[in-house]
Amino acid sequence: MNVKFGIIGFGFMGRIHEEMITLYLDGAEVTAVCDILPKRLNDAITPGVQKFTSVDDLLAIEEIDVVLIAVPNHLHLEMVRKAARVGKDIICEKPAAMNVTEFDEMMAETVRCGVHLTVHQQRRFDKGFQMMKQAYDDGLVGRPYTIQSKLAGYNGNMHDWHVYKKYGGGMLMDWGVHLIDQMVWMMGCPVKTIFADVRSVVNAEVDDYFKLLLRFENGMTAEVELGTYFLKDDPQWYTQHWFLGGSKASAYCDGFTPEYGKLTTTRRLLTDVADKCDTSKTGPTRSFGTPDNDLFDTQLLPPATTEYIDYYQNYLAARAGREEYLVRPEEVREVLRIIEAAHLSAQTGHSVTLN
Numbered sequence: 001m002n003v004k005f006g007i008i009g010f011g012f013m014g015r016i017h018e019e020m021i022t023l024y025l026d027g028a029e030v031t032a033v034c035d036i037l038p039k040r041l042n043d044a045i046t047p048g049v050q051k052f053t054s055v056d057d058l059l060a061i062e063e064i065d066v067v068l069i070a071v072p073n074h075l076h077l078e079m080v081r082k083a084a085r086v087g088k089d090i091i092c093e094k095p096a097a098m099n100v101t102e103f104d105e106m107m108a109e110t111v112r113c114g115v116h117l118t119v120h121q122q123r124r125f126d127k128g129f130q131m132m133k134q135a136y137d138d139g140l141v142g143r144p145y146t147i148q149s150k151l152a153g154y155n156g157n158m159h160d161w162h163v164y165k166k167y168g169g170g171m172l173m174d175w176g177v178h179l180i181d182q183m184v185w186m187m188g189c190p191v192k193t194i195f196a197d198v199r200s201v202v203n204a205e206v207d208d209y210f211k212l213l214l215r216f217e218n219g220m221t222a223e224v225e226l227g228t229y230f231l232k233d234d235p236q237w238y239t240q241h242w243f244l245g246g247s248k249a250s251a252y253c254d255g256f257t258p259e260y261g262k263l264t265t266t267r268r269l270l271t272d273v274a275d276k277c278d279t280s281k282t283g284p285t286r287s288f289g290t291p292d293n294d295l296f297d298t299q300l301l302p303p304a305t306t307e308y309i310d311y312y313q314n315y316l317a318a319r320a321g322r323e324e325y326l327v328r329p330e331e332v333r334e335v336l337r338i339i340e341a342a343h344l345s346a347q348t349g350h351s352v353t354l355n
């Protein structure tokens with residue numbers, strides 16, 4: 001029997017959820033959608049879908065198994081509580097909560113009610129990220145030591161509730177949640193220290209730029225940067241850049257939905273540098289001298305075959321006990337903890353140690 005979904009909040013993301021489930025997901029269907037703005041409900045594409053302007057009316061439908069929460073961030077806790085109390089399992093949009101305290105309340109409520117909660121972190125299936133993760137997991141760069149994830153928007157595209165603090169706006173809460181989640185999931189170990197620059201470049205109250213340096217317990221340093229106002233004469237609205245550096249190779253890819261990434265090695269890797277001082281014309285080091293021709297070998301990284309539908313497929317498989325749920329509460333909590341530490345670091349100008 002199909003798993004039946006109810007969607008709360010039928011704006012940008014609510015509509016995407018409906019489309020993914022109705023058009024592309026086997027074994028599931030959208031039973032009802034809800035939005036306080038009646039005109040939004042006209043966008044529904046599912047034949048026979050029930051439409052509500054009251055959350056309580058949607059939650060009263062007994063056959064709904066799972067509620068997808070896609071309202072602005074400040075309403076997530078309230079909606080999770082309501083859904084949990086009528087026994088619905090929940091997929092909540094990211095960021096799950098406004099802060100760690102709220103998330104803990106959410107988890108306590110779902111545990112108390114005996115329902116399952118997970119969070120829509122579908123960007124774990126981004127192709128650029130997947131290629132980097134594969135290169136990292138497979139040890140393609142040798143001993144990795146640094147990783148960069150940079151996302152730049154070229155036209156300052158922040159809007160609606162995203163520019164107000166009280167609704168959970170700001171770019172750390174929006175994109176930061178994805179970019180940090182990707183790093184935390186890839187490293188698979190805790191962040192020890194964080195240094196952050198978080199700015200409101202043109203917005204009155206929320207951050208529209210951040211740069212984070214995360215030092216992980218495994219010794220890796222991750223740099224995560226996002227700019228919404230990197231103005232550039234480019235037909236693309238935004239671009240993304242990944243770089244993974246290791247002792248034997250570098251892996252990298254560019255573009256928002258890159259079809260390929262690259263892996264570059266050198267034929268003259270200095271593995272055992274002689275202990276002597278040799279002075280050249282340009283000074284005591286030639287580290288940045290012009291390289292010889294044909295010094296580098298570059299090959300394409302194995303392509304990523306992931307799609308966002310994989311998130312929902314994992315969810316259904318996990319419900320049926322065939323797989324583990326992709327996104328675990330402790331990972332969600334860790335990302336929120338890092339965001340709080342980033343704000344603290346930016347305010348104080350010091351790095352913050354997490355324990």
Ligand SMILES: NC(=O)c1ccc[n+]([C@@H]2O[C@H](COP(=O)([O-])OP(=O)(O)OC[C@H]3O[C@@H](n4cnc5c(N)ncnc54)[C@H](O)[C@@H]3O)[C@@H](O)[C@H]2O)c1
Pocket residue numbers: 008009010011012013014034035036037040053055069070071072073075093094095120121122160174
């Ligand atoms: N996973 C992703 O990639 C991704 C992408 C975009 C947005 N999101 C998340 O999805 C959520 C919604 O973002 P969005 O961009 O769709 O916002 P949106 O403003 O486009 O849609 C939110 C909808 O919620 C409705 N709403 C507000 N209060 C309500 C209430 N009490 N009851 C019912 N409906 C109510 C609004 O009328 C609106 O239609 C946010 O948490 C956001 O962070 C996730």
